[in-house]
Amino acid sequence: MTRPDLLRVEGVTKTYPGVVANSDVSFAISQGEIHALLGENGAGKSTLVKMIYGLVKPDQGRMTLRGASYAPVEPRAARASGVAMVFQHFSLFEALNVAENVALGMENPPPMKELASRIRAVSQEYGLPLDPARMVGDLSAGERQRVEIIRCLLQDPKLLIMDEPTSVLTPQEVDILFKTLRQLAAEGTAILYISHKLEEIRALCDEATILRRGKVVATCTPRERSAREMAELMVGATLTPPARAGGNKGVVALEVADLSVASPIPFGTSLKNVSFRVAKGEVLGIAGVAGNGQDELLLALSGEVKAARDAVRIDGAGIGDTDPTTRRKLGLVAAPEERLGHAAAPDMSLVENALLSGAVRQNLTRNGFIDWPATERFAAAIVADFDVRTPGTQVAARALSGGNLQKFVVGRELSQSPSVIVINQPTWGVDAAAAASIRQAILDRAAGGAAVVVISQDLDELLEIADSFAALNEGRLTTPRPVAGLTVDEIGLMMGGAHGMEVAHHGH
Amino acid sequence: MIGGIDPALLISALMVASVPILLAAIGELVVERAGVLNLGVEGMMIMGAVCGFIMAVQTGSALLGFVGGALGGAALSLIFALLTQVLLANQVASGLALTLFGLGLSSLIGQSFVGIRPPSTGTVPFGPLADIPFLGRVLFRHDWVVYASVALVAATWWMLKATRMGLILRAVGESHDAAHALGYKVRKIRVLAILFGGAMAGLGGAYVSLVRVPQWTDGITAGAGWIALAIVVFASWRPWRALVGAYLFGGITVLQLNLQAAGARIPVEYLSMSPYLITIIVLVIMSSGRGKASLNAPASLGKNFHASR
Structure with a gap:
């Protein structure tokens, strides 16, 4: 392939206190290419695309867009350069209607009436039917994603970043999304596709860059690799x-x-x-x-x-x-989806959180008084049994990473002999x-x-x-x-x- | 005359009585639409009242007095903006503290101004219009602030509904995370909204000390700020409904005064507490269960924003 490079990322490094999110990451994406960014949660995919979209500034390294140096200071600048992004957790406003949501993502939106007709036109063209006057709060997840995609398409992007777009779609909706993406690529738009779903990447993408713990560990052509091979590259271990x-x-x-x-x-x-x-x-x-x-x-x-x-x-x-x-x-025990604020009280320690749901079945209270030693043993047992990575059980729930807190709250329920x-x-x-x-x-x-x-x-x-x-x-x-x-x-x-x-x- | 009360006089009086709470409510409405809950309206109003009064007395100009009132309210709201937007302090606690601080500070700086009469704010000359029977007395014999307050309602409504600035403001109040992801400056927008709210509350306070009462005494606003807060909820965050709400509460205030004057056989104390009682009742009804009011509230209302990720 001799297509010119559209975006080139060279030696980009980003460090947060205590964590290296990206370390010396380099890759390139050419015009009309669908490029996968593959990695586990916490591998640094999101940080990387946030840098490309101007939400985060890299500590080191440089990016070039169409040969020119590219360092967006804010998403506005990225959008002006032709970079658009569809977010994993939708950046939509539920109480506003579709047209208003689209207008918020544009630099110089036309008057509402004209915008509404343009939304209708683009949604027809790409097979994503959408009524501009509907309230976003009433839309299904698939429809919300259409709002995001149309918002990007109206700006005629050169590079479209999609962060885990299929996690909320039915298999049929995924098929249609892929058709839309292939059509866009055929028209010359480059697509940076972030996912950890390997079969999807094999079906859709031309190239893949695999990240692990913030570093590029491999680059491959997904069609030529099996899903298992890529999974092992991504995890760095064999999976059972x-x-x-x-x-x-x-x-x-x-x-x-x-x-x-x-x-x-x-x-x-x-x-x-x-x-x-x-x-x-x-x-x-x-x-x-x-x-x-x-x-x-x-x-x-x-x-x-x-x-x-x-x-x-x-x-x-x-x-x-x-x-x-x-x-x-x-x-009956239950573990809700929302970890912070529903499954766990964010500012209370793991011991206190263990008590909150375990008090009844684990007999952690006596005559209205808390049996702290027993509660601490219960919390310590959860931490040990479910491999929760934490400095101790007196740490606030908020301080744990999402995955570790998830292990704790699920472990807490499963440990109550339900x-x-x-x-x-x-x-x-x-x-x-x-x-x-x-x-x-x-x-x-x-x-x-x-x-x-x-x-x-x-x-x-x-x-x-x-x-x-x-x-x-x-x-x-x-x-x-x-x-x-x-x-x-x-x-x-x-x-x-x-x-x-x-x-x-x-x-x- | 109905039961010793003149309807034209009553309506014209309620328009005047509503101005302070209307101005403060419109300001707070914009603040809350941006997702910030500022409970310090009462404090900002009374700072506006005292600053406006001093300015008017010192310069001899009522107009400059209103400017001073707006600046006084905005200055106090700047403290709130600093606490909640920069230092990320709790909005409810900061707002309550702001009210208490404002009450104390105004009483301190107003000490030497007790018993003075401020320059008067003249009525707008409408010429023959003012002589139209009934309507002329109701609509065309007010000072300019009454008209300005209605114009501000219209301007706020139009700003929120039709302008890009209004759309961005509503977006920030709806989901600050999404607005941030799109590259909007959440903190800057909220600080500006808070300053606007402070200026409007200050303007309302200045109207109390320059026109309604007109003199300076401690605690002159007498809970008007709290009524303004209630009106915002009552109006379910819509400007025109805030106007209706303000006139309703203004009407009750004027009515109870008129009833007292007309010698109604209800103890005065019950009449004086009626506006506040009705405020509480309205709030309870509006927010009971999953009423429409709670659905209409800006989704990020009262939540602090920190661009952590």
Whole structure:
């Protein structure tokens, strides 16, 4: 290939107090190329693209764009140079409409009416239907991403950065996104694609730069490598998939029948007639695109939101209208998705956080007084069993990295000898090795006779650990089906298909 | 005359009575739309009242008095901006402290001005318009600040709805992280909004000491700042509704005064506490459950922003 280099990054280094985010990183991306940036959480991908987008300044090294020196001081400057970015956690404003959101990402937006018609035109051209007048808070995750992409496209970018764009999409939506990206690349736009999903990268990207602990460890052509090879480059170790014991299921432990609750979350999704049963020793995997009722389901099961008495039963006894403490006593533990502020109190120590959910089942209080030595032993046991990397148990929860805190809060629930386990996003933001150990721990509890509900947006994870599979779509749950024999297409349809997206029809 | 109360006089009086809370509420509305909760409105109002009064007395010009009031309010709000935007102090605590500080400081610097009469703020001459029966008395016999306050409501509404500046302000209040990711200067925008809120509260305070009362005494604003805060919630952060809210509360204040004057058989104390009671009742109703008010609130309201990542 003799396409000219569009962006060249040479020897870029960025250090945060205590962490080297990027160390001497170099790579180049040419016009019309789809270049993958591959690495685990914390490998330095995000920091690197933030430097390219002008959000962070590199300590050392230089970048050149089309041969000229490139050092954006702010995103505005990056956008002016033709660099656009679609964020991992959407940079959207829920209470503003689509056109207003697009206008905020532009330098000199045209008047609203003209902008609305341009949004319609571009969305038609790239097969991303979108109504400019709709409130973003009412849109699905896939639609929100379209807003971000259209915001970038309206500025006619030369380089489009996409940070983990598919984590919130159904398989069908992913297909359509890839078609749009290929079309853009064919038109000469370079795309920097950040992901840790290897099959996607093999399907889409021309080149890949693999980062590990802030350093470039390899460059390869993804089509010529197997996913396993790339995974081992990324992790730097051989991976062992979790082992599962044979499925001898017991009696039904958790039964949910016609569970309907209004969402307590602004712009949330209410649950509508959700029904399922989980037997002792069974793992039920619940998939779904973010914002389709996952948070609400966890709240209704944990007891933070109350429902009708018989909508939730443990071992046949109705508990739908009881509080979390009562449910804990009966053996139900829950680990929510949001680590800071929901699963853990950020400014309290690990010991105190261990007490908050463990007091009931671990007998950590006596006559209203806290048994601190026992609590400390409990916290220390979690830290040891789940390999939580922390200087000690008196450290504030906030001080732990996301992955380590995740290990702690999941470990805290799993360590309470529960009979029913509900977990939302068990391995969100956790590196591959730790994720494998969390999954193994979940399977071990199931093998020990616990009924497990795992809510996750990671399909591979669900297919790996679940016995049966269901999907949440706009607050409704599909009928659970055995995982064995499910195809990806069927799963996609269960998750709600492509939400009315259509394939790009432009450039003929 | 209805029950000893003249309706034209009542409406015209309520427009005047509402000006201080309306000005302060519009200022606070902009501050809260930018995602900052400044509970120091009362303190900024009374600083505006005392600074405006001193300025007007020293220069002999009511107009300069209002300028001084706005500057006094803005100066006090600068402390709040420093505490919450630079030092990242808790907004609720800082706001309450600001009110207490403002009350104390105003009483200190106003000591030698007690009992003086400020220069008067003349009515705008509308000529024959003022002689129209009823309407003329209601609408065309006010001082310029009354008209300016309505114009400011319109300007704020238009700014928030139709201008890029307003869009950016709302975006910052909605999600400061997203606004930062797009490259907007969250802190700068919020500091400017806080200064605007301070100036408006100061203007409202100056109106109390220069027109409404007109003299200087300690604690002259008498809780108007808190009513202004309540009006912002009542208005669900929309400027025109703030105007309705301010006139409603102004109306209650004037009505209770008129009822007292007309010799109504309700103890005076109940009448005087009625505006505050109604403030509390309105706030409870508006924020009960998942009312529309709580949904309309700027999502980042009261949260401090730190560009850590």
